[in-house]
Amino acid sequence: MFAEERAKPIRIEQNEALIRNLVDSHTKIPLIAQDLKKRKAGFNGEKSVDYHLSFLNSKKYMVFNDLKLPLTPHHFQIDSLLFTPFYTLILEIKNISGTLTIDSEFNQLTKNYNGVVTGYSDPITQANRQKLFLQRFFYDHHLVLPPIKFLVVISNPSTILKMAPGQKLLSPYDKIIHAQNLISEISKLNTLYTEEKATKKDLKRIKKVLLNKHDTGFTSILDTYGINETEILKGVKCESCSGKMERFFGCWHCTKCNFISKTAHVRAIEDYFLLFKPSITNRELRTFLDIKSPKTANQLLNSLNLKVTGSSKGTTYHKEFL
Ligand SMILES: [Zn+2]
Known part of the structure; x- marks a missing residue:
């Protein structure tokens, strides 16, 4: 800018x-x-x-x-x-x-x-x-x-x-x-x-x-192309083969090619912000990444240095687009 x-x-x-x-x-x-x-x-x-x-x-x-x-x-x-x-x-x-x-x-x-x-x-x-x-x-x-x-x-x-x-x-x-x-x-x-x-x-x-x-220009890309939220694939994708990854002892393991990553969730969360909206809650993250534990979701969100508003269940993490 x-x-x-x-x-x-x-x-x-x-x-x-x-x-x-x-x-x-x-x-x-x-x-x-x-x-x-x-x-x-x-x-x-x-x-x-x-x-x-x-x-x-x-x-x-x-x-x-x-x-x-x-x-x-x-x-x-x-x-x-x-x-x-x-x-x-x-x-x-x-x-x-x-x-x-x-x-x-x-x-x-x-x-x-x-x-x-x-x-x-x-x-x-x-x-x-x-x-x-x-x-x-x-x-x-x-x-x-x-x-x-x-x-x-x-x-x-x-x-x-x-x-x-x-x-x-x-x-x-x-x-x-x-x-x-x-x-x-x-x-x-x-x-x-x-x-x-x-x-x-x-x-x-x-x-x-x-x-x-100056306007950051964030508009809904799903609306632009007439794509439904349900068409967006859930879960963390492997950067090596784009297969689905599962969380295991603090790491992401690819179920298809066995690739292991500590940071695969970072791109997934960035994608959430780009595709849906520039903010996310713990529940929204669990749904999108297909993970069960609120504690894990919390750890992942806190590792990203995002702006935080609200507290307990209403805690929202914000991405600032420049
Ligand atoms: Zn893979």
């Missing part, structure tokens, strides 16, 4: 957990796997842009990744957002391979990849919309907003960019750039914008409000 390394999006983790916890023959697995592949490609693209951004002096720029901000009645999401006292920069990151043709007359983008042509919505229109959302958000929260600029960053270095026949590359389509040109584009902005629009105090307040309003 803020400046640190971009975290793996929760949606990727949710899809992975779903695939692990459904029977292999489940009819929805191909769809879940296809979505996962797309989201992973997007995430890899964003990480490669982060590499270029890592060359910026962190004292001069305030960078936020994967911001999801509320704007009644919905949310809006920004891949990367940079603040300086002089300007604000929105980065819309695209991981698209092949040849991209920009049509400024029809506001569209077409991709030709191995002879297959696919249309995309105009990233400039998209970036402009985000600019408006950001302006409204800052206005609503009485924050100072230095002038907003945006760049659409193509993360794949082998993607070919060209204009439709007979068209010239004019503004704003010159804002679509390759990731390797990102730093030089930022240098250009630095020479263009030299008037201080936000003080250190303004930037501090921006950081505080953005971190406070």
Whole structure:
């Protein structure tokens, strides 16, 4: 989120957990796997842009990744957002391979990849919309907003960019750039914008409000795919063969391949949080892991350093997604 390394999006983790916890023959697995592949490609693209951004002096720029901000009645999401006292920069990151043709007359983008042509919505229109959302958000929260600029960053270095026949590359389509040109584009902005629009105090307040309003994006993955809770497999699964594990003298033993693990429950509990909700009780854990002893369930939960609320039977353990 803020400046640190971009975290793996929760949606990727949710899809992975779903695939692990459904029977292999489940009819929805191909769809879940296809979505996962797309989201992973997007995430890899964003990480490669982060590499270029890592060359910026962190004292001069305030960078936020994967911001999801509320704007009644919905949310809006920004891949990367940079603040300086002089300007604000929105980065819309695209991981698209092949040849991209920009049509400024029809506001569209077409991709030709191995002879297959696919249309995309105009990233400039998209970036402009985000600019408006950001302006409204800052206005609503009485924050100072230095002038907003945006760049659409193509993360794949082998993607070919060209204009439709007979068209010239004019503004704003010159804002679509390759990731390797990102730093030089930022240098250009630095020479263009030299008037201080936000003080250190303004930037501090921006950081505080953005971190406070950022939404972790937890939504029910079961609802997303129309999967019933009863379809989720119970018990601790073996990391070696995905067979069912049983607890025996403080260890997990695979009933299929005899693999032994001390920590196999950790991933199972993480999966529970990703698949059901970000909190769990002793009883819910016993049902999910298919274990009988409340004492064992207690030990397992206490070993995880989770936030705890309530007491005795109402004790609830919470997972905090960032
Ligand atoms: Zn096994």
